[in-house]
Structures are given as C-alpha cells and as structure tokens.
Amino acid sequence: MKSKDHLALHGGKPVRDSYLPYGKQWLDEEDVKAVTNVLTSDYITTGPVISEFEDAIASFVGAKYAVAFSSGTAALHAACFAARIKESDEVITTPITFAATSNSILYNNGTPVFADIHPQTYNISPKAIKPLINKKTKAIITVDFTGQPAEYDEIMSQAKKHGLIVIDDAAHALGATYKDQLIGSIADMTMFSFHPVKHITTGEGGMITTNNKEYYEKLLSFRNHGITRNPMKLQRRNEPWYYEMQDFGFNYRMTDIQAALGLSQMQKIDTILAKRREYAKKYNHAFEKMDEIITPFQQTYSNSSWHLYIIRLNSSKLKSGRTEIFKALQKENIGVNVHYIPVYLHPFYQKLGYQKGVCPHAEQTYQKIITLPLFPKMSEQDLDDVITGVKKVISYYSIY
Structure with a gap:
C-alpha cells in the first residue's frame, strides 16, 4: 500500500x-587557462581568437564560413537580416522553441507563422509547413529540438521549390547529424548557441555558419554597426583611416575572452x-x-x-x-x-x-x-x- x-x-x-x-x-583548468591567457594579452574584445574560434566551428560542422556573435539571439537576428526579412514578409517556424527564434523575425519587422510539430519528434512538421507557404513567405526557421535534426530533405526541397531561405536554429544541436551530414552545413544559415547549458559555452554567445559568401559578408557587417573598412567595398578610398557605415547594424560582437573559452571548450566536444x-x-x-x-x-x-x-x-x-x-x-x-x-x-x-x-x-x-x-x-x-x-x-x- x-x-x-x-x-x-x-x-x-x-x-x-x-x-x-x-x-x-562543464569548465576545467584548461578553460580557465585559455581565458587567463587572453586577459593578459593585447586583445580582450575584438582580437585574433575570435577568428580561431570561428574557424574551429566551421571546420567541425563542415561549413565554409562562421561568424561569432554576442549571443544566440543576436546571431538569429543577424541571420534574419542577412535573409533580407522585412515588413510584410512571413517566416514559418515552430512554436516549440525558446521565444528568441520567432522574436528574431519580429526584430526585422517580419511576421512569424507557426507550423505544427510532428507528434513524435516534436520538430516542425514538413506537412504542416506546406499549406502555410504563400507569396508573402520569405523563409523557414527550423529548430532541431532537443538536439534531434528536423526533416531536412523535405524541408529543403519545399524551400527550393518556392525560393525560400532556410535558417536552422540549432541551439540544441552542435554535433548532431542528419543522414551522416553534420548540422551546420545543411541549411542556408545555421545558428549555434553557447549559453552555459548548451554543449559548449562562451558564457553567452552564438555563431552562424553558412556556405553562402553573400550571407557571410552581411553577417560580418551587421554585428559591427554595418561598418566596413574593406577597401574593395568603400565608396571613397582616399584616406588610410577611413571607414564607412554602409548598412544598419548593431554591436553584436563577441569578445576574445568569450572566444577563448569557446575554443578551449571545443577541445572536449x-x-x-x-x-x-x-x-x-x-x-x-x-x-x-x-x-x-x-x-x-x-x-x-x-x-x-x-x-x-x-x-x-x-x-x-x-x-x-x-x-x-x-x-x-x-x-x-x-x-x-x-x-x-x-x-x-x-x-x-x-x-x-x-x-x-x-x-x-x-x-x-x-x-x-x-x-x-x-x-x-x-x-x-x-x-x-x-x-x-x-x-x-x-x-x-x-x-x-
């Protein structure tokens, strides 16, 4: 009884x-040492370790490019910007996710459209996506919920048929594979989160991986106020100190301190x-x-x-x-x-x-x-x- x-x-x-x-x-002495090394170096904000961390993530997932951000939310915001989501655009996504996924659509004045989930996997259902696509639809944001990849063959096929961009919110899915292909190299853009409860951490932080050079360049610009110093992109090239704000952006930069921790964490992924x-x-x-x-x-x-x-x-x-x-x-x-x-x-x-x-x-x-x-x-x-x-x-x- x-x-x-x-x-x-x-x-x-x-x-x-x-x-x-x-x-x-999960932090250890090597992580502490990596951060300490940056704290005693010449760079603690935007320095060389960020690029090293980006290269490490890109290499791990098999993507051409990776861009680090101050948070996963910032990274999603940037991805929606790079996808040119704007007012009157609709973006289909899942309701079973953290609010940042759909909020990133709103940040760009787009409209989130929620598709139901597969009752077994809890991921967005391709069958539920299909009837929601219309002339206003600009993109699909998938979520690899709990770390299990969404059904990308069907989703990417639908996106290609209708000219849609696929952004993968893979905050849960670093190291996951879909048909032997690592998440981070399938969607047009993929976001990884480095919050302390995720697979690796930078304290706060996020990353977008992509194989598209145009998206890559827009992501770089967006995280730095829309500013560029690239001589090939400047409208004026007279002064060696010159830079231009060519687009609207934010201060979404990751620090070298964060990147050093993330790079160290990747050693035990x-x-x-x-x-x-x-x-x-x-x-x-x-x-x-x-x-x-x-x-x-x-x-x-x-x-x-x-x-x-x-x-x-x-x-x-x-x-x-x-x-x-x-x-x-x-x-x-x-x-x-x-x-x-x-x-x-x-x-x-x-x-x-x-x-x-x-x-x-x-x-x-x-x-x-x-x-x-x-x-x-x-x-x-x-x-x-x-x-x-x-x-x-x-x-x-x-x-x-």
Missing part, C-alpha cells in the same frame, strides 16, 4: 540531499557528445518499459546531440497531471524543467493577435512533457538518482 510518506512531497526523505539542475556548464549520448541511452533503458511515460522518439537516420532529455507523460496511466508530478520531482531535489511553452501562447504574442489552437499537436505535447537533468558533468550517481526519483514519483502516481 502506498502511503503519503512515500514521497518527499508529503514529508518523506528525498532521493537526493542536494539539488541537481537540469543543465550546467567529442567527450561532451559521447557523455550526453551515453546518459540518454541509460535513461531510455531505464524508462522504456514504463507504461506511464513515453521516452523520446529518434529518427533512425539522425544522430541527436541530446541537449535535452524529455519524457512525455501517458495521462491514461496516471492518476495525477503534469503539475503534481513536476512538483514531486522537485521535492526529490531533481531539477526538472519544461521546454517549451508554445511561443504564441505568451501574453506578448496574444497581444499581436495569435490565438490558442493554431498548433494542436504542439499544445497537447506541451501539456505532457517534462525535461530531466542531462549534462556531461553529471556523475553516475546523479544519473542513478534521477532514474530512482522518476520511478519513485511515477510509481506513486500510477493508476495501478
């Missing part, structure tokens, strides 16, 4: 004595990816036979980079909803989270005229998902604690 003392929520002993966050950076995949595999093995939860579905032709591990509650097998289970896991000192509230349900977007019901699969999925801790600095004991905690809570709330 299950008593109320069974759960920490009701006064029992929690699985863990200390709180385990859902994500956390293979280890980071291996650990994330190993931990996800152990979660799958632990939970796959539990009727009360649904483990993440993975396309056989993709290899996720596993930024997030998300379980979906099977409400027909549980006597309580997501809120009670979420609170119970927190009481066990397991730092669960939810990714994400569908963007158009936020008050700001409601004020813009977006209404509930636009993407039913996204809304239904949001009501049932919980993100579990997953990061490479987790210990085996941390992993075991999460598994024990989930089984304990789910068992308590099971209808059986």
Whole structure:
C-alpha cells in the first residue's frame, strides 16, 4: 500500500540531499587557462581568437564560413537580416522553441507563422509547413529540438521549390547529424548557441555558419554597426583611416575572452557528445518499459546531440497531471524543467493577435512533457538518482 510518506512531497526523505539542475556548464583548468591567457594579452574584445574560434566551428560542422556573435539571439537576428526579412514578409517556424527564434523575425519587422510539430519528434512538421507557404513567405526557421535534426530533405526541397531561405536554429544541436551530414552545413544559415547549458559555452554567445559568401559578408557587417573598412567595398578610398557605415547594424560582437573559452571548450566536444549520448541511452533503458511515460522518439537516420532529455507523460496511466508530478520531482531535489511553452501562447504574442489552437499537436505535447537533468558533468550517481526519483514519483502516481 502506498502511503503519503512515500514521497518527499508529503514529508518523506528525498532521493537526493542536494539539488541537481537540469543543465550546467562543464569548465576545467584548461578553460580557465585559455581565458587567463587572453586577459593578459593585447586583445580582450575584438582580437585574433575570435577568428580561431570561428574557424574551429566551421571546420567541425563542415561549413565554409562562421561568424561569432554576442549571443544566440543576436546571431538569429543577424541571420534574419542577412535573409533580407522585412515588413510584410512571413517566416514559418515552430512554436516549440525558446521565444528568441520567432522574436528574431519580429526584430526585422517580419511576421512569424507557426507550423505544427510532428507528434513524435516534436520538430516542425514538413506537412504542416506546406499549406502555410504563400507569396508573402520569405523563409523557414527550423529548430532541431532537443538536439534531434528536423526533416531536412523535405524541408529543403519545399524551400527550393518556392525560393525560400532556410535558417536552422540549432541551439540544441552542435554535433548532431542528419543522414551522416553534420548540422551546420545543411541549411542556408545555421545558428549555434553557447549559453552555459548548451554543449559548449562562451558564457553567452552564438555563431552562424553558412556556405553562402553573400550571407557571410552581411553577417560580418551587421554585428559591427554595418561598418566596413574593406577597401574593395568603400565608396571613397582616399584616406588610410577611413571607414564607412554602409548598412544598419548593431554591436553584436563577441569578445576574445568569450572566444577563448569557446575554443578551449571545443577541445572536449567529442567527450561532451559521447557523455550526453551515453546518459540518454541509460535513461531510455531505464524508462522504456514504463507504461506511464513515453521516452523520446529518434529518427533512425539522425544522430541527436541530446541537449535535452524529455519524457512525455501517458495521462491514461496516471492518476495525477503534469503539475503534481513536476512538483514531486522537485521535492526529490531533481531539477526538472519544461521546454517549451508554445511561443504564441505568451501574453506578448496574444497581444499581436495569435490565438490558442493554431498548433494542436504542439499544445497537447506541451501539456505532457517534462525535461530531466542531462549534462556531461553529471556523475553516475546523479544519473542513478534521477532514474530512482522518476520511478519513485511515477510509481506513486500510477493508476495501478
């Protein structure tokens, strides 16, 4: 018989004595040394390490160009600018993402159009994209949610047919592959985020990779107030000190301090990816036979980079909803989270005229998902604690 003392929520002993966050950076002495070296050098803002970091990312993903930015959001803003998104343009994207994805469209005065998700992968559905394309459509912004790539064959085919630009928000997907091709070399432009919970970190930071030289040059200009010193682009060339602001831009530059950290972090990217995949595999093995939860579905032709591990509650097998289970896991000192509230349900977007019901699969999925801790600095004991905690809570709330 299950008593109320069974759960920490009701006064029992929690699985863990200390709180385990859902994500956390992994820094070591080499990272500290790399940053210290920059701090004692001649450059701490815009210096040579930025180019080294850009080259490292471009080489890793197999892209011709990479441009670093002060944040992932800044990078997305720049990508939309390079795509010439403007007022009256529509951009199709997914509602299951952080607000920055669609906000970047608004920054350029475009209109976000939300396409529903695939009910298994939680990525934007190519079938949902197709009927939304019209004469106003300028681009598609995909999101490789949790680290699993979107369905790029069909998406790129639709984009090519209608002359659309594809921007990949790959904030979750550094190191992920789609049909053996690394994310970062498939879409017209791809954004990577270096927030502390991502695969590698620069504190804050982002990067756009592309194989298109025109986009590359626009990205470089945009992050630096639209200013150029390139003699081949200047309208006047008389004075050696001369520079020109030729477009509208922002101060979105990354610092050498950030780049040094990112460059150091890239030295352990293979280890980071291996650990994330190993931990996800152990979660799958632990939970796959539990009727009360649904483990993440993975396309056989993709290899996720596993930024997030998300379980979906099977409400027909549980006597309580997501809120009670979420609170119970927190009481066990397991730092669960939810990714994400569908963007158009936020008050700001409601004020813009977006209404509930636009993407039913996204809304239904949001009501049932919980993100579990997953990061490479987790210990085996941390992993075991999460598994024990989930089984304990789910068992308590099971209808059986």
